[in-house]
Amino acid sequence: MAKVKTKSSLVLGRVVQAIPTLIGVIVVAFLLTRALPGDPAVYFAGPAATAESIEQVRVALGLDKSMPEQFLIYCRDLMTGNLGESISTGQPVLSDVMSRLPASLELTLTALLLSIGVALPLGILAATQPGTWIDHLCRLIVTAGVSLPVFFTGLLLVYVLYYLLGIAPSPLGRLDFIYLSPPQVTGFYVFDALIAGDAETALAALRQLVLPAMTLGLFTLAPIARMTRAAMLQALGSEFIRTARAAGLGWTKVLFAYALRNALLPIVTTLGMVFSFMLGANVLVEKVFAWPGIGSYAVEALVVSDYAAVQGFVLTMAILFVTINLLIDLAYTAIDPRVGFDG
Amino acid sequence: MILSDGGRTIEAAVPLVKVDNLSVDFKTRNGIVHAVRDVSFELMKGKTLGIVGESGSGKSVTSYALMRILDAAGYIAGGRVRFSSIDIGAATEAEMRDLRGREISMVFQSPRLALNPIRKVGHQIEDVLRQHLQASAANARQKAIEALRHVRINNPEERYHSYPFELSGGMCQRIVIALALACRPQLMIADEPTTGLDVTTQKAVMDLMADLTREHGMATILITHDLGLAASYCDDLIVMKDGEVVESAPAEVLFKAPRHPYTRKLIRATPHGTGTIRELLPEDSPLANRPVPASPKSAEHKTTPILAVKNLVKEYPMKASAARRRGEPAPVFRAVDDISFSVGHGESVGLVGESGCGKSTISAMAMRLLDPTSGSIVFQGQDIGAIPAGRFATSEQRPRLQMVFQDPTDSLNPRFSAARSIADPIRRMGKLGSARAIAERVEQLAELVGFPAHLLDRFPHQLSGGQKARVGIARAIAVDPALLVLDEPTAALDVSVQAVVLNLLVDLRARLNMSYLFVSHDLSVVRLLCDRVIVMKQGRIGEQGDCETVLEHPTNPYTKALIEAIPHPNF
Numbered sequence: 001m002a003k004v005k006t007k008s009s010l011v012l013g014r015v016v017q018a019i020p021t022l023i024g025v026i027v028v029a030f031l032l033t034r035a036l037p038g039d040p041a042v043y044f045a046g047p048a049a050t051a052e053s054i055e056q057v058r059v060a061l062g063l064d065k066s067m068p069e070q071f072l073i074y075c076r077d078l079m080t081g082n083l084g085e086s087i088s089t090g091q092p093v094l095s096d097v098m099s100r101l102p103a104s105l106e107l108t109l110t111a112l113l114l115s116i117g118v119a120l121p122l123g124i125l126a127a128t129q130p131g132t133w134i135d136h137l138c139r140l141i142v143t144a145g146v147s148l149p150v151f152f153t154g155l156l157l158v159y160v161l162y163y164l165l166g167i168a169p170s171p172l173g174r175l176d177f178i179y180l181s182p183p184q185v186t187g188f189y190v191f192d193a194l195i196a197g198d199a200e201t202a203l204a205a206l207r208q209l210v211l212p213a214m215t216l217g218l219f220t221l222a223p224i225a226r227m228t229r230a231a232m233l234q235a236l237g238s239e240f241i242r243t244a245r246a247a248g249l250g251w252t253k254v255l256f257a258y259a260l261r262n263a264l265l266p267i268v269t270t271l272g273m274v275f276s277f278m279l280g281a282n283v284l285v286e287k288v289f290a291w292p293g294i295g296s297y298a299v300e301a302l303v304v305s306d307y308a309a310v311q312g313f314v315l316t317m318a319i320l321f322v323t324i325n326l327l328i329d330l331a332y333t334a335i336d337p338r339v340g341f342d343g
Numbered sequence: 344m345i346l347s348d349g350g351r352t353i354e355a356a357v358p359l360v361k362v363d364n365l366s367v368d369f370k371t372r373n374g375i376v377h378a379v380r381d382v383s384f385e386l387m388k389g390k391t392l393g394i395v396g397e398s399g400s401g402k403s404v405t406s407y408a409l410m411r412i413l414d415a416a417g418y419i420a421g422g423r424v425r426f427s428s429i430d431i432g433a434a435t436e437a438e439m440r441d442l443r444g445r446e447i448s449m450v451f452q453s454p455r456l457a458l459n460p461i462r463k464v465g466h467q468i469e470d471v472l473r474q475h476l477q478a479s480a481a482n483a484r485q486k487a488i489e490a491l492r493h494v495r496i497n498n499p500e501e502r503y504h505s506y507p508f509e510l511s512g513g514m515c516q517r518i519v520i521a522l523a524l525a526c527r528p529q530l531m532i533a534d535e536p537t538t539g540l541d542v543t544t545q546k547a548v549m550d551l552m553a554d555l556t557r558e559h560g561m562a563t564i565l566i567t568h569d570l571g572l573a574a575s576y577c578d579d580l581i582v583m584k585d586g587e588v589v590e591s592a593p594a595e596v597l598f599k600a601p602r603h604p605y606t607r608k609l610i611r612a613t614p615h616g617t618g619t620i621r622e623l624l625p626e627d628s629p630l631a632n633r634p635v636p637a638s639p640k641s642a643e644h645k646t647t648p649i650l651a652v653k654n655l656v657k658e659y660p661m662k663a664s665a666a667r668r669r670g671e672p673a674p675v676f677r678a679v680d681d682i683s684f685s686v687g688h689g690e691s692v693g694l695v696g697e698s699g700c701g702k703s704t705i706s707a708m709a710m711r712l713l714d715p716t717s718g719s720i721v722f723q724g725q726d727i728g729a730i731p732a733g734r735f736a737t738s739e740q741r742p743r744l745q746m747v748f749q750d751p752t753d754s755l756n757p758r759f760s761a762a763r764s765i766a767d768p769i770r771r772m773g774k775l776g777s778a779r780a781i782a783e784r785v786e787q788l789a790e791l792v793g794f795p796a797h798l799l800d801r802f803p804h805q806l807s808g809g810q811k812a813r814v815g816i817a818r819a820i821a822v823d824p825a826l827l828v829l830d831e832p833t834a835a836l837d838v839s840v841q842a843v844v845l846n847l848l849v850d851l852r853a854r855l856n857m858s859y860l861f862v863s864h865d866l867s868v869v870r871l872l873c874d875r876v877i878v879m880k881q882g883r884i885g886e887q888g889d890c891e892t893v894l895e896h897p898t899n900p901y902t903k904a905l906i907e908a909i910p911h912p913n914f
Contacts, residue, residue: 246444248445258459
């Protein structure tokens with residue numbers, strides 16, 4: 001009983017630990033956007049503005065107040081869920097982010113599932129048969145995955161699968177223009193279309209997803225496959241595997257219940273890192289496939305000094321990172337009974 | 344089978360295990376390594392066979408070949424292994440899997456590593472039972488608890504839910520034994536089952552294994568480097584060296600009248616409570632007949648000790664959230680509890696005890712690597728306990744107080760050559776400036792510890808255990824220390840290498856006029872090297888006095904138990 005208690009308090013403690021991180025993120029997001037070069041007031045007053053109209057814009061944006069004052073206003077707005085208005089789109093940042101985040105998430109999650117689906121079996125096979133052709137194949141894919149930049153693989157896939165073979169649909173956004181986007185429930189087009197009972201749209205959305213997800217997946221496959229191989233090799237070389245073999249346990253039992261479960265910790269760590277990385281770094285993929293995600297949104301906002309949008313992006317990303325890390329830590333305690341007890 | 348054949352039943356004449364000219368090869372990058380060559384033996388039902396040898400002798404590989412659980416690079420290159428009526432070499436993998444765990448099972452060394460760290464021990468036992476259809480989903484749990492009770496684990500219902508990291512080493516080994524015995528196999532192979540366990544735990548584990556195997560009429564193969572242990576628990580012994588059997592005989596015959604020179608060397612090298620340190624060496628060694636130099640005790644030996652430790656205490660805080668909430672002071676664990684002792688000039692003092700008794704904590708504090716909670720450490724008249732451990736590295740006393748560490752491999756920087764390891768303390772603390780002077784000093788030190796000069800450029804992984812131990816010693820004496828703290832310097836070495844290193848230490852002490860604080864778990868080694876011994880238990884001194892007195896006439900019951908637990912055959 002005592003152990004159950006410690007475990008739940010451990011989880012609770014970890015959740016509480018995330019709070020200071022979030023506060024830090026809020027402060028940093030504020031400071032970072034204020035430190036951006038360029039004066040937003042000048043930019044938004046337009047090229048024909050006079051000093052007077054610039055000043056008007058500055059007052060309207062609240063940029064004439066002192067930094068602490070601006071910070072307080074920013075915090076108060078945050079409490080009410082107000083992230084400010086994007087000056088370039090004219091929309092509230094929150095609704096901008098909310099409409100674009102699902103697109104990025106849909107792409108990232110699909111790519112992650114795709115690369116886990118390939119990398120995990122590949123890594124396990126390579127680890128169980130080191131030095132064989134499958135091991136060499138794993139090494140080749142890993143090397144290709146890390147050394148080919150995403151915009152290149154993206155363009156290559158578009159060239160081969162769309163232009164030459166014509167299998168894939170045109171790489172323009174989340175849905176071909178002949179379809180209407182499904183009513184929003186989850187924000188994921190495939191699910192939303194299915195919920196609406198529109199299988200044709202769902203299929204079309206899925207087809208649009210394939211190319212960008214493959215591009216992104218190919219890139220993230222490398223670290224996952226490599227870590228799986230290394231962790232499995234180490235686990236398979238452990239003495240408890242020899243014990244299990246000497247006890248006559250079946251190969252699948254040894255491989256999955258004994259080796260893989262022990263190898264899971266580093267693999268989960270890598271997954272978390274890869275996921276966080278993908279979310280922020282898929283700007284290039286979004287650009288190549290005209291994907292209306294949050295990455296391209298942030299880049300556009302950054303270019304025009306749209307500080308509210310940038311701030312909103314930084315905040316959203318940071319909250320996602322913190323959540324993912326929290327989930328990974330919680331996964332640790334589920335996988336490894338030693339976590340939190342030996343420290 | 345009741346047919347009689349000259350007084351012996353015919354059944355007894357059919358061995359359970361019959362190994363004929365077994366050879367095992369390993370494919371490595373540098374070609375094929377013949378790990379085991381031409382090994383033959385047989386084992387009758389209910390008998391115990393000991394395979395004895397030092398590291399690299401092929402004793403473990405032989406047993407792995409018996410179960411066909413060799414590494415991927417290893418394979419049976421020749422000969423035949425028969426178990427009952429089964430040809431192990433020709434059996435399919437599926438047949439072998441049925442055999443493993445059900446008919447032949449294995450107990451491994453380092454029990455904590457041998458168990459799956461993130462699976463409940465009860466479930467691990469269930470896995471074996473279910474695999475061999477000895478239990479169903481319904482009764483697996485109850486049978487696993489039975490198996491735990493069988494190896495005399497208290498509260499088996501509770502222990503069923505434990506993970507290996509929550510259990511002591513001895514307890515883990517009981518679990519491994521429970522795992523091995525769960526399906527009542529006919530043969531149990533125990534591969535160094537007590538390495539890393541304390542002597543008293545070793546005795547408990549070995550007695551338990553002997554009882555259980557006798558109870559079930561099982562045959563046992565005990566693989567060990569410890570001849571004393573093998574002779575105490577086995578009917579027959581095989582001695583292996585470099586992959587070959589050099590001698591095999593009933594235990595008593597082999598122990599009393601060894602024929603092969605290597606067996607004789609091994610028996611001599613095993614410390615056994617009598618004789619001098621020279622008698623550990625082979626008869627034909629030039630050193631063996633030299634007199635043992637007396638401790639370089641000077642006139643001031645008794646009057647001013649080189650190291651005087653007074654009322655030394657080391658406390659560690661324990662997890663105390665409950666106590667803190669109630670406003671009580673946080674509980675502490677006293678690793679070292681009010682210890683006082685001294686080491687005289689030129690004297691060797693042994694610090695003996697089982698794991699967790701605080702001996703390593705004391706040595707780390709005396710070495711000024713760890714700060715005591717209270718108490719004083721007076722070294723050559725100066726209270727060095729007052730200097731924080733973090734700043735002691737720059738103290739002028741640092742070179743006077745040096746240490747030889749337990750693991751010769753882990754205590755050397757893997758990227759330093761032997762010469763650089765030895766030269767490092769000279770560069771940091773010595774007076775020698777020029778590179779040439781340092782190189783000369785390193786060569787001189789190498790000669791002093793018997794390290795071949797042409798190996799000085801080698802890295803730790805290119806050296807043998809004994810050579811690494813010599814580098815560790817040379818490094819420690821490089822800056823002319825007055826007191827050397829030796830933390831189990833031979834625990835990781837083979838007995839024959841240990842014999843040589845212990846003799847080297849005795850000679851060095853006389854030659855360089857040093858004092859030793861020798862930390863060990865092994866009373867028989869301490870007896871050979873030390874003048875006085877301090878027996879520790881749970882952070883306190885149980886007994887101290889002259890080695891001879893304490894070992895011959897122990898007054899403390901714990902000391903008695905320690906001495907009795909040292910395995911020695913009764914013939």
